[in-house]
Amino acid sequence: MVKHPGLYPWSSYRSNAFGEKQSGVTPHRLYMRLGKDEADRNAAYRQLFNKNIPSQTLDTIRQSTNKEWVLGNDCFKGRIEELTKRQAEPKGRGGDRRSKEYQQSKGINRV
Numbered sequence: 001m002v003k004h005p006g007l008y009p010w011s012s013y014r015s016n017a018f019g020e021k022q023s024g025v026t027p028h029r030l031y032m033r034l035g036k037d038e039a040d041r042n043a044a045y046r047q048l049f050n051k052n053i054p055s056q057t058l059d060t061i062r063q064s065t066n067k068e069w070v071l072g073n074d075c076f077k078g079r080i081e082e083l084t085k086r087q088a089e090p091k092g093r094g095g096d097r098r099s100k101e102y103q104q105s106k107g108i109n110r111v
Contacts, residue, residue: 005049016045 005013014020016031019038027041034044053061064071070080070088077088096102103109 013049017042017049 002008005011006017012022012025015022015025016027019042031041031045035041061071063069067090069090070077072080080086081088
């Protein structure tokens with residue numbers, strides 16, 4: 001969409017990074033922990049954006065977002081499944097249904 005979050009018109013970046021007042025933006029409690037005062041928090045927030053996100057990580061985020069799957073480790077995904085009573089990630093594919101190993105694992109007995 002944009003090369004930097006500060007360029008996106010509906011981003012809270014300018015508020016969090018530079019202290020610009022924006023209607024509808026309320027500081028998050030984690031943001032408030034970034035520093036003892038607004039200047040420290042602004043500087044710490046800007047530092048969060050100094051590194052590029054690896055393309056593989058971006059692809060994973062995009063895929064999870066587009067397919068509405070949970071993004072996180074197995075423990076987190078399991079907890080989300082418990083709370084929502086909903087599948088958090090796609091199920092594994094079945095494999096080669098014609099192979100003898102697959103048919104034996106599924107109890108299929110073909111003559």
